[in-house]
Amino acid sequence: RELTEKRILITANMSSGKSTLINALIGSDVARASQEVCTGNLCFYYNLPFEDGNTHFRGETNNLASTESEYKSFEWSSVISIAKYFSSKCSTMKRICLVDTPGVNSAIRREHGKIAKKCILETHCDQLIYVLNANKLGTDEEIAYLKWIYKNVPSEKIIFVLNKLDDFRKAEDNIEMSIKGVKIDLQKLGFVEPNIYPISAYFAYLLRKEESQESLSEDELDEILLYKKKFMKPEYNLSIFYGEVDCGDDYEGFLKRSGIYYLEENLYGGLQ
Secondary structure (H helix, E strand, O other): OOEEEEEEEEEEEEOOOOOHHHHHHHOOOOOOOOOOOOOOOEEEEEOOOOOOOEEEEOOOOOOEEEOHHOOOOOOOOOOEEEEEEOOOOOOOOOOEEEEEEOOOOOOOOHHHHHHHHHHHOOOOOOOEEEEEEEEOOHHHHHHHHHHHHHHOOOOHHHHEEEHHHHHHHOOOOOHHHHHHHHHHHHHHHHOOOOOOOEOHHHHHHHHHHHHHOEEEEEHHHHHHHHHHHHOOOOOHHHHHHHHOEEEOOOOHHHHHHOOOOHHHHHHOOOOO
């Protein structure tokens, strides 16, 4: 029986953590993530129904067993497709396609915003994830793009991901107030009941790498220990904002604390 495809577009301004979120959803280091302009065209990520150990790449050439150096060094002169098993255990009842679009606010490459908007206008999607950097809220560029999204995308399809909450400091920041502030700002722009998901994509990404026994660098080993300790504290436990307080300290519990568990529950039923 042919499975129904669920298509999820992901959009954001630069440095929001969009690529890290994609890597967390896939469960592997596939999308290029850095402070530079990573995405200059569209990239379609398809989940494989089983783990075959390969990353299947299609751009100007096809490679059914692409290495990391190959699929991360390609030029974005054409639309890219990558197929890989999603270790996030998405629903087996659907084929999932994550569509990565360019950051819309590149001062150097203005055409990136045009590519992203053209994709949103012309590509069918079941849901659209708008990634917000919790440390850079309320910029003029962000507001302008949010206004454009409001005019061009049905509100019921939009999920707002409030990312990079792992960067918050207890003495300086308040996660609950940040979420409330984002909700108020979105309502002022016209979003009546915005669907906001506070997460730490980077913590979730590290958890997925550890669980799949993908090797972590020395820095990542240090960071995952730090984040596990940090997210055990009530003020950083993001599961509280989804109505769950005591979620344990095992793999599933930490995914809940990172917030990504509940995002996946919305997207395709969470862990199976």
